[in-house]
Amino acid sequence: MPAIEVVLYSGAIGLSIIGLTGLLLLNNVFRMLLALVILESGVNLLLILSGFRLAGVAPVILPEQLSNLSAIVMNDPVPQALVLTAIVIGVGVQALGLAMILRIKAQYGTLNMLKIREQLEFDLAVQSGVATPVSAHSPVSLASGRERQLSNHKDEQ
Amino acid sequence: MIWIVSIVVLVMLASAIAVLVLPNMIAAVAAASVVSLALAVLFALMKAPDVAMTEAAIGAGLSALLLAMGLKRLGLWQLED
Amino acid sequence: MRNIAGLLFAGGLAFLLLVLASYLPYGQTPMFLGDAILAHAPGEVHTANIVAAVLLAYRGIDTLGELSILFTAAAGVGLILGHRSLRSDSAGVNGAVNSEQHSGFITTRAVDLIMPLLMVVGFYIIFYGHVTPGGGFQGGVILATAFFLPVLVRPGTRIEHGVITLLEGLAGSGFILVGLWAMFYDQPFLQPIFDSFLGTGPLGSLWSAGSLPLLYLAVGLKVGSELAGLLVTVSEVPELSETNISDADDINRK
Incomplete structure (x- = not known):
């Protein structure tokens, strides 16, 4: 049974495992940075999946929903806010890693x-x-x- | 719905593997950008529009720009081979 | 040996995570905190976008910590790449060469035309972050990209870091000042403020959310200036030309 939950969970876990495998097995420092980016993406998808509801709508109140607010099922806004900040922190960490790689290349002349x-x-x-x-x-x-x-x-x- | 999600997840996983095995570094950075773009589509399908906007702007735009500039500064910007 | 151990570890972790995921209730999350926030946010904070309410009102100190983490990352990049030996040796030579290699007439003019439009889009996304999806983080990234595009098509131009640093400091202190302003009304730090000027509109209008748009403006300017500073710092590192590469390889072979 290829239910949608199997597809989504295997996507998130597969992304994390691919990133982790890259971090463990690769020797090129720049490719390790790319693997770290993929690992971050997988963990973010797993977090968003934890706050998903089948009948849920986006946590934004539309004007026509104002009359019956209590009848509307919304997705969990807390993991979404967490992932929002995690993505922005991720690009900062990525830039820091890139700066270290640039220094390594200038100092040692190799990326292995x-x-x-x-x-x-x-x-x-x-x-x-x-x-x-x-x-x-x-x-x-x-x-x-x-x-x-x-x-x-x-x-x- | 399930077909769209399946195709997007397949594209995402295939380009994630391509990031690790492609010999050309420019292609690897482009594949990482494709992973972020597919992830943004998934976020939008899962009713998280704020996160989808952030992932599309940062993962597919700014992060790819940063990594491509890093490639140029590392001397790995080689279009052939 | 190391590869086999790594593969075993990754495979075992994948199996463990899949087994754990099969026990998770998909689509029926028990949201204890989320339900309370969804029930109270429209009445308390008056934002149509509840993610913005979580980011700025309920977890505002989290956002302050996130901004400080981003500042630390940017300061680390500046510390690592601002080293004299990395910059000075080719700033004279490569800079002179690069300033002649403009990106062509069409690209330069197109970027000059697109940049103000991108700025408008960025500020729109920031100001309407509490009404529609969007907000300070997304708009800040768009502002950083809009600021950096003219630098990208004109390689070799020198950017004054002082303006970026000043904007960054002003935005960061603005966030804290809005938080302190709530204490003036006998409220906790970073509590949203509603007075006769800021909080009078109906739910879904621009003036509905009290001081949250001010906080989002500070977040957007802070994120935008941090990321623009990061991009400018990385772009000032000299590029490795072909001769440099062959020299490095020769040194390695010796």
Whole structure:
């Protein structure tokens, strides 16, 4: 029975799961931001579904409804107000993530999360003075450090 | 009613998967905008006109503009391939 | 290993959510709070759009917190992207190149014609937010887009951030001042005010909702200026040209 509720709930849950899977599996930072946007959309749809009524109308009073207000079934306005603010906050969070990605690209020149993590760990090790025998400014030490960490990753896997 | 909702949900889920798997980044951003547009249609069908307006203005308009400008600044704005 | 664990987690969460959703009563929500608001809002707040009543009257402090979250996000973007090393190196070179690359005569003129119309639409949606669907958030987004379109078709122009910041501060303090004005009448903070000037119209007219249109105007200007500031800040980051990309790749290969 393909009832309308099955379609709507599977749409909302499917959207959230697709976004979550993208966040877990992808390596490109920009695509992770897109997955986060999709996850937010799915959660918003789930919230709106929780306030839906089968016979409900939109929570806006029309002039011809003024005479019999108590007979009209309306949808729940509270989840709608919550989702309204959540969407606006979502675009702010998205802009913040985009700004961080721009800084990462300017600093490291790559968008791959694994490479960014390696270089970040290497930079941290250099700044705290751990396990870097030669100067950090020479490209040889950078390459050797990166290769060493790559081999470490391979060993772990 | 159920056919409209089914088609819109199918378009939404297909473009959500397309966001994750399309190799071209411009196409991925456009697919994310399609997800928001389908979501706005769903909100309007579920009698939530305020949320539908917000989602159409922000998700399909401003967010796509922001992400496209970010693409251009990241050097990923490549039309071919 | 990480991929398999991620897929397992996502699949398990999907199964759990679907089972939970099958127990939910679809279409028959037990609205304890919503029913009370729907019953009392037309008499108490006199708004035809009940979502606006929830946003500004019943949960007004929520909206104030939401505005402060948006302000924090915009301030974070300004802090991250306002760094000197990201901006100064190509502002002279790329800016000079970009100022010659206008978007063409037709696009520029069309945007100049559309921009005031978009402004009118944005202010209409803000002012009639308590009567029809719409309001400060939607209208603010349209205002931000209308403000940003002329900047988009003229790359390389410098925008003064002072005007945007001043408008943003005025709108935010206006929201708080309207909230404090209610305390002048011995009411709680952000209570809607109805006096002989603001609250005399019948339900569904522009002057029916007391001080709520003022609050929505403040919200609209605040959201519009925040988002316009965000867009302008991101657009001032220099674009990566082809030579820059190849240089970065060379550095990576070394």
